[in-house]
Amino acid sequence: MSTQVYERVALIGLGLIASSMFWAMKRAGLAGEVTGYARSSETRDTARRIGLCDRVCDTAREAVADADLVVLCVPVGAMGPVMEEIAPVLKPGATVSDVGSVKRHVIDAVQPHIPEGVHFVPAHPLAGTEHSGPESGFAELFDNRWSLLVPVEGTDPEATARLRALWEGMGANVDEMDADHHDLVLAVTSHTPHLIAYTMVGVADDLRRVTDSEVIKYSAAGFRDFTRIAASDPTMWRDVFLTNKDATLEILGRFTEELFALQRAIRTGDGEHLHDYFTRTRAIRRGIIEAGQDTDAPDFGRSLKK
Amino acid sequence: MSTQVYERVALIGLGLIASSMFWAMKRAGLAGEVTGYARSSETRDTARRIGLCDRVCDTAREAVADADLVVLCVPVGAMGPVMEEIAPVLKPGATVSDVGSVKRHVIDAVQPHIPEGVHFVPAHPLAGTEHSGPESGFAELFDNRWSLLVPVEGTDPEATARLRALWEGMGANVDEMDADHHDLVLAVTSHTPHLIAYTMVGVADDLRRVTDSEVIKYSAAGFRDFTRIAASDPTMWRDVFLTNKDATLEILGRFTEELFALQRAIRTGDGEHLHDYFTRTRAIRRGIIEAGQDTDAPDFGRSLKK
Numbered sequence: 001m002s003t004q005v006y007e008r009v010a011l012i013g014l015g016l017i018a019s020s021m022f023w024a025m026k027r028a029g030l031a032g033e034v035t036g037y038a039r040s041s042e043t044r045d046t047a048r049r050i051g052l053c054d055r056v057c058d059t060a061r062e063a064v065a066d067a068d069l070v071v072l073c074v075p076v077g078a079m080g081p082v083m084e085e086i087a088p089v090l091k092p093g094a095t096v097s098d099v100g101s102v103k104r105h106v107i108d109a110v111q112p113h114i115p116e117g118v119h120f121v122p123a124h125p126l127a128g129t130e131h132s133g134p135e136s137g138f139a140e141l142f143d144n145r146w147s148l149l150v151p152v153e154g155t156d157p158e159a160t161a162r163l164r165a166l167w168e169g170m171g172a173n174v175d176e177m178d179a180d181h182h183d184l185v186l187a188v189t190s191h192t193p194h195l196i197a198y199t200m201v202g203v204a205d206d207l208r209r210v211t212d213s214e215v216i217k218y219s220a221a222g223f224r225d226f227t228r229i230a231a232s233d234p235t236m237w238r239d240v241f242l243t244n245k246d247a248t249l250e251i252l253g254r255f256t257e258e259l260f261a262l263q264r265a266i267r268t269g270d271g272e273h274l275h276d277y278f279t280r281t282r283a284i285r286r287g288i289i290e291a292g293q294d295t296d297a298p299d300f301g302r303s304l305k306k
Numbered sequence: 307m308s309t310q311v312y313e314r315v316a317l318i319g320l321g322l323i324a325s326s327m328f329w330a331m332k333r334a335g336l337a338g339e340v341t342g343y344a345r346s347s348e349t350r351d352t353a354r355r356i357g358l359c360d361r362v363c364d365t366a367r368e369a370v371a372d373a374d375l376v377v378l379c380v381p382v383g384a385m386g387p388v389m390e391e392i393a394p395v396l397k398p399g400a401t402v403s404d405v406g407s408v409k410r411h412v413i414d415a416v417q418p419h420i421p422e423g424v425h426f427v428p429a430h431p432l433a434g435t436e437h438s439g440p441e442s443g444f445a446e447l448f449d450n451r452w453s454l455l456v457p458v459e460g461t462d463p464e465a466t467a468r469l470r471a472l473w474e475g476m477g478a479n480v481d482e483m484d485a486d487h488h489d490l491v492l493a494v495t496s497h498t499p500h501l502i503a504y505t506m507v508g509v510a511d512d513l514r515r516v517t518d519s520e521v522i523k524y525s526a527a528g529f530r531d532f533t534r535i536a537a538s539d540p541t542m543w544r545d546v547f548l549t550n551k552d553a554t555l556e557i558l559g560r561f562t563e564e565l566f567a568l569q570r571a572i573r574t575g576d577g578e579h580l581h582d583y584f585t586r587t588r589a590i591r592r593g594i595i596e597a598g599q600d601t602d603a604p605d606f607g608r609s610l611k612k
Binding site: 126130146148175181184185186188189190191192193194195196197198199200201202203204205206207209210212214215216217218219222223225226227228229230231232234235237238239241242245248249251252254255256258259262263265266267269271274275277278279280281282284285286287 | 432436452454481487490491492494495496497498499500501502503504505506507508509510511512513515516518519520521522523524525528529531532533534535536537538540541543544545547548551554555557558560561562564565568569571572573575577580581583584585586587588590591592593
């Protein structure tokens, strides 16, 4: 775990994921020098102040020059333009990767700009918090979380293996997956749940007869978890929905279909339908705990129980 | 906090809330003797084994005899029948309360059976975890959570004040609220979010092209929180939806309306609408953290960050 995997790594975009990658790479000694670039000078100043990256550069081109690995950590909608900008100065033999939540769109936007002799291995770490920005990262973010590699046709297996070693060194479990399947899986496990949480929080905010202060005070049961999800970065999520449109709309269609069936059961007083449904969903929770992706501690361990 | 509030308390139903009440009352010395009753002999055996209640009784009538406070801790749909059963043996001057998540229905079902000279003060502690049963309780469950008292017309203010002292002694903040408003507030903050979480987990389970194992492995982002909510007790939640039908259906109607508007924005590529919506919901999260009802630690402190 303490072997250097790349001599030089460039992080383009310095938010939650990039900053966590930097601390995770440092923790395990995976990279010789890590450069960083962010579009906003305020973010670059913050990065310099907190020691995020060995060298913070004022242009993306400067950051990627001589890099063995370039990781695009910008919102999905910004990947194509950034790639176009850095393409001319990439080192031959370098690998370009990304951490976007949508893969088909990123591949379509980035791949045409990849120069001959440069490898492209898209990736997506399934880890995050509701915080964003350069100060939100921490070395343990990826520990025991999954990172999905989505190699495109013709990718050098050696480049993929090296990126896998980096993610494993940062604490993640790694799987490989096809881009379209990735986008469907994420529409189910992440994108649609986020849209639903945003919607529910918006409804609560709109309701005239219940004040925001009541919603906030009495949010312990259920709603609180939605607000956490709905506090995530707006730009990132706008881009996710715009670029994973088809899969999200498909899952939303199934969701509303099922919701209407439950709504009908409530209206008609069909207690058996409700009880059966609620019993079935319990089993899935058990599976997640057994898979090590959450804690069994009541209420996420938020309570004071020792 | 260490003054005795009631000499004898009877808990009818021994699940998460009742068992937490027992440990919270013991922690602060709020009750002289606490008796308990559960319909299932297995639950009664468990309670005796773990020392839950000073005395576990084999009938509800035996448990409530001589009690100064009787707390109904059964699913909302079972409140009426239990109350009918214990009514003849209640001590004059005793108070009956409950912990049901719906208040109008409980009042309609319980009040007709309250004998002359017995007080009725409905209550609802806004605290819980996804676990249930007699072994799931712990003394700290109500600390810094809200407990809502919903006194009915003509309730003796002295009886209400005493119940308030008990809940405050168990660590809760106490507010009073009208029954119909309570049911609307809870439809927004708890009941509808639960139904939505159940639905999303059901959709994921149904989807043929994404395996349960994939859903479980890759659940870190968003979906995981839904599964926790959807793991709650099926009987309790069936009763909630059947008995808070009108408010839940009203909020569901608003929810689907808003969801369709966001769905349309995705379909038409209206990024501005999405970004504005997601920015607005962020502020609500901030309010909840400032109100002390959640932690600001990333990912609920589930991560390993020190």
